[in-house]
Amino acid sequence: MLSDEHRDMMLAYLSGLRRGARLRTLDDLAALSARELLLLARKVDEAALGLFIQLLKTAGDGGALFAKLMGDHEEDNRPLVDDFFKRYYHSVLAVQEGAPPYNPLEVYLPAHSLDDLAFVQSRQAFFLRQTCGTINEYLDTVFPRQSGPHAFPAGEQDKAWAYFWDKVISK
Amino acid sequence: MGLLLGQGDFQMTPDPQERPEADLGTEVETEPRAERGCKVVLHNDEEHTYDYVVEMLTHACRLTREKAFRCAVEVDLTGRTIVFFGSRPACVAVVAKIHAYGPDHRLPQSMSSMRAEVEGC
Numbered sequence: 001m002l003s004d005e006h007r008d009m010m011l012a013y014l015s016g017l018r019r020g021a022r023l024r025t026l027d028d029l030a031a032l033s034a035r036e037l038l039l040l041a042r043k044v045d046e047a048a049l050g051l052f053i054q055l056l057k058t059a060g061d062g063g064a065l066f067a068k069l070m071g072d073h074e075e076d077n078r079p080l081v082d083d084f085f086k087r088y089y090h091s092v093l094a095v096q097e098g099a100p101p102y103n104p105l106e107v108y109l110p111a112h113s114l115d116d117l118a119f120v121q122s123r124q125a126f127f128l129r130q131t132c133g134t135i136n137e138y139l140d141t142v143f144p145r146q147s148g149p150h151a152f153p154a155g156e157q158d159k160a161w162a163y164f165w166d167k168v169i170s171k
Numbered sequence: 172m173g174l175l176l177g178q179g180d181f182q183m184t185p186d187p188q189e190r191p192e193a194d195l196g197t198e199v200e201t202e203p204r205a206e207r208g209c210k211v212v213l214h215n216d217e218e219h220t221y222d223y224v225v226e227m228l229t230h231a232c233r234l235t236r237e238k239a240f241r242c243a244v245e246v247d248l249t250g251r252t253i254v255f256f257g258s259r260p261a262c263v264a265v266v267a268k269i270h271a272y273g274p275d276h277r278l279p280q281s282m283s284s285m286r287a288e289v290e291g292c
Contacts, residue, residue, distance in 0.1 A: 053248075057248060062248040062250065063248075063249045065248055066244070066245050066248045066249050069244070069248075070241075085237070085240065085241060085244070086237075088240075088244070089237065089240045092221050092240075093221055093222055093225065093240070094220075094222050094277075104276070108277065109276070122273070122274050122281075122282050123273070123274070123276055124273065125271065125272060125273025125274070125284075126276040129273075
């Protein structure tokens, strides 16, 4: 939920972009047609798109808003719709193509969380979705062993989880 | 008005190869008409990120990331979105995948999967 201050700042920002009648209230924003809204969205800086959507969410019915972002399903609006979703996609999602590789288990199941058995158990499905290569690398980090690196073969995520869980509860 | 799948590409029709039926070698056209009228509805909550929804829908419904993202936006704005059309068994299988996907590892407070249900049949 946006504060009143942020809401007023965003309305002023959008009014400046629009160069038309000033948007004084959320009702003014909600009254824009699908095409007007998408044309406005195209001018919003990518860094402000999240705030823009937050503002729209407070401006009215979510269903009507989504229909507008879909251009009211008018073919003429399709390029604007595709452009909006492409930009919003890149501004919202954390995982982007070309991002440097990292081990997701080390990030989302860090060593310091292994004392919380309920948390670890809740991440079982996430653990099982990883490749055995990722799992072996993770196990080498959190449970290094002198006999050599872990080497669960492809497809043996269940065995790796059983091994991991055994290690966690015997810590 | 929700975002409906299966009403033209503009409205995110999943490609035939994106349907779980394709995995099973089942031709959609051979199913009885009454068996094709089901849909899977995904419900919003505050325990899952956009990244999770996109990742989960690409896995469970075989949507492209772009289509999954539009579903994520819709569920965020309206509270629900239709993510799959198909026969009842196919929809039940999709719901099972969604419920088995697990919590959002990005959020420590996330402890369960998203909620989905079969509707319309």
